[in-house]
Amino acid sequence: MNGNHHTLEAEISLTEEENGLVFIDLDIVPTPNNKKFIRDITEDWTVHGIQATKYGHFVITNMTKTSDGPYPSYKVKAVASFIHKMQTTTFDGLYTGSRTAVDFFYILSQQSGLTFQLTADRPAYGWEKFGEGVHTIKEFNRAIKHYDYVYLPVNETSIELRDRIGRDVNFIIKNAMNADDVKMEIDRSEVYTYIEGYADFEQDSDFYETHQVYSYYKSPLYDIIGEKKAETYTNGSIKHKATLDKYLMNIVDNSVKFTISAKFRKIRNYPFAVPMLGDRIRVQDESIDLNTKAKIVKLVTHYDPYGEPYDYDIEFGNLNIGQRKKQTINTVSRQLDDIINGRDPIKLTALDGYLKSAITDFKSAQTELVIGEYVDGVLGIFLVDKADPNRAVGLTSKGIVLTTNGFAGGIEENLAIDPTAVNASMIRAGTLHLEDILGIVGRDGLITMTGDEFRAVDANDPDKFISIRPGMLEIGKGALTVHRDDGGYPTIIAGRNTHGQRLFGSTPYFMHPQLTIAGQRVQNDSSEMRTIDAYYFEHYFNALKVYTAFRNNGTEPYTGRVGISGFGGLNWDHAESVTVPPGETVYKTLRFPIGIPDGTVKHFYIQFACLTSGRTASISILDVKNYDM
Numbered sequence: 039m040n041g042n043h044h045t046l047e048a049e050i051s052l053t054e055e056e057n058g059l060v061f062i063d064l065d066i067v068p069t070p071n072n073k074k075f076i077r078d079i080t081e082d083w084t085v086h087g088i089q090a091t092k093y094g095h096f097v098i099t100n101m102t103k104t105s106d107g108p109y110p111s112y113k114v115k116a117v118a119s120f121i122h123k124m125q126t127t128t129f130d131g132l133y134t135g136s137r138t139a140v141d142f143f144y145i146l147s148q149q150s151g152l153t154f155q156l157t158a159d160r161p162a163y164g165w166e167k168f169g170e171g172v173h174t175i176k177e178f179n180r181a182i183k184h185y186d187y188v189y190l191p192v193n194e195t196s197i198e199l200r201d202r203i204g205r206d207v208n209f210i211i212k213n214a215m216n217a218d219d220v221k222m223e224i225d226r227s228e229v230y231t232y233i234e235g236y237a238d239f240e241q242d243s244d245f246y247e248t249h250q251v252y253s254y255y256k257s258p259l260y261d262i263i264g265e266k267k268a269e270t271y272t273n274g275s276i277k278h279k280a281t282l283d284k285y286l287m288n289i290v291d292n293s294v295k296f297t298i299s300a301k302f303r304k305i306r307n308y309p310f311a312v313p314m315l316g317d318r319i320r321v322q323d324e325s326i327d328l329n330t331k332a333k334i335v336k337l338v339t340h341y342d343p344y345g346e347p348y349d350y351d352i353e354f355g356n357l358n359i360g361q362r363k364k365q366t367i368n369t370v371s372r373q374l375d376d377i378i379n380g381r382d383p384i385k386l387t388a389l390d391g392y393l394k395s396a397i398t399d400f401k402s403a404q405t406e407l408v409i410g411e412y413v414d415g416v417l418g419i420f421l422v423d424k425a426d427p428n429r430a431v432g433l434t435s436k437g438i439v440l441t442t443n444g445f446a447g448g449i450e451e452n453l454a455i456d457p458t459a460v461n462a463s464m465i466r467a468g469t470l471h472l473e474d475i476l477g478i479v480g481r482d483g484l485i486t487m488t489g490d491e492f493r494a495v496d497a498n499d500p501d502k503f504i505s506i507r508p509g510m511l512e513i514g515k516g517a518l519t520v521h522r523d524d525g526g527y528p529t530i531i532a533g534r535n536t537h538g539q540r541l542f543g544s545t546p547y548f549m550h551p552q553l554t555i556a557g558q559r560v561q562n563d564s565s566e567m568r569t570i571d572a573y574y575f576e577h578y579f580n581a582l583k584v585y586t587a588f589r590n591n592g593t594e595p596y597t598g599r600v601g602i603s604g605f606g607g608l609n610w611d612h613a614e615s616v617t618v619p620p621g622e623t624v625y626k627t628l629r630f631p632i633g634i635p636d637g638t639v640k641h642f643y644i645q646f647a648c649l650t651s652g653r654t655a656s657i658s659i660l661d662v663k664n665y666d667m
Contacts (some may be wrong), residue, residue, distance in 0.1 A: 231290065407422075543571035570657070599648075
């Protein structure tokens with residue numbers, strides 16, 4: 039906690055919501071350490087050190103102080119700094135008309151001072167209006183909904199917009215195993231089974247008369263509970279029936295809500311079962327007939343005073359009525375398939391009428407029970423096949439033994455299970471049916487296998503993994519190293535090309551007409567940022583690096599400025615200033631992240647200016663590279 043940079047002991051809860059707030063709650067009591075400065079705590083303090091790489095600092099928004107003997111106690115709520123910034127900056131000006139996502143978030147970046155990195159563009163959305171002095175967080179949340187993004191903070195000034203966040207994880211949340219208080223809430227307060235929609239019409243016109251697109255949707259419940267009609271949906275900016283159908287289905291299917299919540303306990307010595315916002319996790323609770331995969335949309339992580347997480351409160355996204363019906367059908371289908379194929383035996387307690395005949399069949403089996411000595415020196419309990427006495431299963435003090443040769447090789451050769459281990463060499467399986475996840479825990483990692491995936495995960499970072507599944511090899515956080523056959527340097531290290539790629543400007547130079555060239559340098563006597571050259575490249579790296587050198591041949595210092603400016607639909611802008619003493623050369627390197635590589639062609643200018651009136655800035659471009667940060 040930062041007032042005068044004090045380290046506090048506090049119980050902390052970090053709440054993360056998908057497309058919502060990120061905030062912390064702190065309970066601060068007068069421990070011996072806290073007593074030194076607890077009376078100094080005010081609402082002007084900021085909180086640091088809680089997932090700092092991702093969220094930066096937190097700004098206090100609420101504080102309650104209570105008497106606790108001679109010292110006070112505090113309950114504090116603080117919001118992530120990037121959220122607070124959008125809550126306290128306004129979206130000035132009035133904007134209307136159709137805007138692509140790139141266009142909209144460029145404007146939002148200018149208004150809020152935050153950087154938005156788009157991993158995928160979106161078609162234009164017809165805004166009736168936005169801006170007019172409202173807080174930027176309001177328009178940010180509207181845009182997230184309209185353009186169908188989820189967001190992931192990169193740091194306290196940069197936000198990444200994605201199609202999805204989170205992982206498909208290999209652990210489960212199961213009541214009485216690693217979870218308590220599993221709840222499924224069903225809300226039918228506004229249940230609809232039918233809706234009509236109209237689209238592609240002029241604003242302020244009669245959509246009944248002028249619409250070009252019409253559609254309707256019936257839910258799976260329509261034939262069960264009848265027609266429950268939602269309000270007619272209208273949106274003149276939608277031009278395609280498929281888009282309209284998506285909106286109609288979402289309104290109706292989400293009118294009956296199945297919301298799941300659970301308290302997840304941290305498993306000691308199992309660092310891989312750490313839930314993250316957006317994760318898709320299987321949730322099981324037989325008592326409420328729950329067995330489904332759901333996405334975490336709200337996650338509360340509880341930390342002890344030493345900064346270690348010890349508990350999680352999880353809320354999963356709504357399972358709409360269509361998903362719930364599908365889930366039930368799929369569950370029954372899987373159960374029938376397992377019974378038919380012998381993977382799930384029918385329980386006799388449920389079939390009392392057949393119990394006597396089943397026992398009769400068991401008694402008539404051609405198996406002899408031998409208690410005592412089966413062969414010389416071998417004592418135990420044995421089930422022996424009467425038709426072939428060499429085939430037997432035995433239970434001895436050493437474990438379980440299996441044989442087809444009458445134990446000619448002795449007990450040890452045929453031992454399948456002993457008190458310490460299972461002999462894997464005795465296992466045979468043409469097909470191995472995994473009812474759950476098979477996990478192998480090592481010192482530095484975890485290997486898991488299911489019928490669909492082989493996965494190896496780093497013990498300290500669950501985002502660092504290798505996954506192999508049908509048709510796909512996926513590597514998280516880089517793990518591919520290719521060694522040359524001549525023993526040379528690996529070409530790829532940790533998934534990133536460490537050498538980068540040199541970029542070359544256009545030919546002839548794309549230079550501002552009022553710039554001049556003197557020897558190896560370009561000169562500018564204006565404070566206007568003027569273009570030196572244009573560059574084009576395919577986006578296979580995540581950053582740009584520009585090496586420059588300013589020269590001052592005069593007798594007075596001057597301040598120059600050099601920057602990168604994107605064009606052709608891109609909104610990159612990054613510039614830095616430098617003061618150059620007389621008679622000296624000052625080297626300046628620009629490093630600028632450009633987002634996740636997507637292979638498309640990108641464009642940018644290098645520009646510079648002289649910020650000192652009456653002077654001339656002189657610069658050389660030494661090198662321009664794409665590289666991985």
